[in-house]
Amino acid sequence: MEWIRLRTLRSTWWSVAVVVVAMIGLAVWIQYYVPGHWAHMSASGRASFDPTENSFAGLALAELAVAVLGILAATGEYSSGMIRSTLAAVPRRGRVLAAKAAVTGLATLVLGEVLSFAAFLAGQAMLHSPAPHATLSQPGVLRAVLFGGLYLPLVALISLGIGTLVRRASAGISIMVGLIFVLPIVLLALPVAFTNSAARYLPVVIAENSLTAVKTVPLSLSPWAGLAMLVLYAAVALGAGGLLLARRDA
Numbered sequence: 001m002e003w004i005r006l007r008t009l010r011s012t013w014w015s016v017a018v019v020v021v022a023m024i025g026l027a028v029w030i031q032y033y034v035p036g037h038w039a040h041m042s043a044s045g046r047a048s049f050d051p052t053e054n055s056f057a058g059l060a061l062a063e064l065a066v067a068v069l070g071i072l073a074a075t076g077e078y079s080s081g082m083i084r085s086t087l088a089a090v091p092r093r094g095r096v097l098a099a100k101a102a103v104t105g106l107a108t109l110v111l112g113e114v115l116s117f118a119a120f121l122a123g124q125a126m127l128h129s130p131a132p133h134a135t136l137s138q139p140g141v142l143r144a145v146l147f148g149g150l151y152l153p154l155v156a157l158i159s160l161g162i163g164t165l166v167r168r169a170s171a172g173i174s175i176m177v178g179l180i181f182v183l184p185i186v187l188l189a190l191p192v193a194f195t196n197s198a199a200r201y202l203p204v205v206i207a208e209n210s211l212t213a214v215k216t217v218p219l220s221l222s223p224w225a226g227l228a229m230l231v232l233y234a235a236v237a238l239g240a241g242g243l244l245l246a247r248r249d250a
Contacts, residue, residue, distance in 0.1 A: 002103040011072050018065040019115060026058030027119040031126035038131045051134040052144050052213040055123030059148060059207065063155045063180060066108050070156035071172035073104045074163025097242045101160060108156040113149030120145045140213035147210045147223060154230040161237025164245055180204055201229060
């Protein structure tokens with residue numbers, strides 16, 4: 001039922017279209033201009049240039065699209081009133097959320113990995129001498145590409161959990177926009193010591209550090225520690241959402 005619902009909603013295909021355009025389109029667009037500007041870059045800019053990370057310029061827009069997808073997977077039935085029928089058909093509410101998580105997670109995992117490799121390959125195809133390009137056999141590159149695909153389903157699952165908590169699409173989307181885009185800006189206004197300690201746990205900083213194969217982000221978690229943190233975020237969000245789903249009236 002969850003798979004049928006996901007693939008028949010127009011919002012799903014709009015979200016997929018945004019992810020495809022963002023991931024591949026921006027990778028091609030950004031990398032296309034690099035060779036022509038290479039001669040004008042500073043020595044430090046050339047040394048820190050990461051052709052792998054540049055291929056994921058569209059990830060920020062893509063993660064917002066999958067966040068909306070995750071929120072709507074949780075809240076769509078509440079807005080239509082169909083949640084009562086669903087819970088009547090499946091009284092064990094934990095199974096309902098588990099089905100939503102399985103379908104949403106697997107669908108966005110396949111989408112994320114396919115587009116991650118596609119964005120990387122398309123981006124590298126735009127690079128030519130004198131700008132360097134990356135290959136999957138270089139240290140850290142395959143890990144970065146794989147993480148690009150893993151990041152999207154984890155964001156979708158976090159959004160699914162938050163959507164289950166708040167039960168309203170507008171509230172869930174606002175929370176995810178704040179978490180992804182607003183909170184990092186707010187932290188810049190706080191004392192540097194606190195910012196450096198807290199920022200490393202933000203999803204956007206975790207993604208930024210995990211997608212680079214040349215230069216790590218200072219004071220950030222290692223890529224695998226960051227991945228574990230995102231898994232923890234998803235588990236907490238889904239656990240809290242499942243707990244309230246079982247206790248609240250539909």
